[in-house]
Amino acid sequence: MSVVESAEKHQDLVDELLEAVAAYNPQxxxxxxxxxxxxxxxxxxxxxRGSGEDxxxxxxxxxxxxxxxxxxEQTIAAALLHDVVEDTDTSPEEIR
Structure with a gap:
């Protein structure tokens, strides 16, 4: 998968999340x-996932x-990243 395909693959999820946050926080x-x-x-x-979804x-x-x-936003970003350390070889320091 190319970088462009990867960036576009879940763009709808990104857009939906940003729209939800912007509804109460325009900034x-x-x-x-x-x-x-x-x-x-x-x-x-x-x-x-067990369902076969990404x-x-x-x-x-x-x-x-x-x-x-x-x-x-910081809490929402933490939610997005909450399994990275647990499920990958990424350290907390790398995320900070």
Whole structure:
């Protein structure tokens, strides 16, 4: 899969999350959330859920719940990244 295909693969999820956050925070730090999503997406590349869906669906779902609770961008970014250290060889220092 090319870089362009990868970036476009889950763009609908990114857009939906950004729209949900912007609904209560018009000044949302879009770059932070996009970077967190793409980092998690790359880290979980090739991992699948039991349902066969790409694993990124799980952290995205957690982030959506945070958005529904109207939480700040840092918390939403943490939700996107919450399984990266647990499920990959990434250290907490690398994420910071």
């Amino acid at each position: 949302v730090d879009r770059d932070l959330l996009i970077r967190a999503f793409r980092y998690a997406e790359k880290a979980h590349e090739g991992q699948l 694993f990124i669906i799980h952290p995205w779902g957690a982030a959506k719940i945070c958005a529904e609770l109207r939480l700040d």
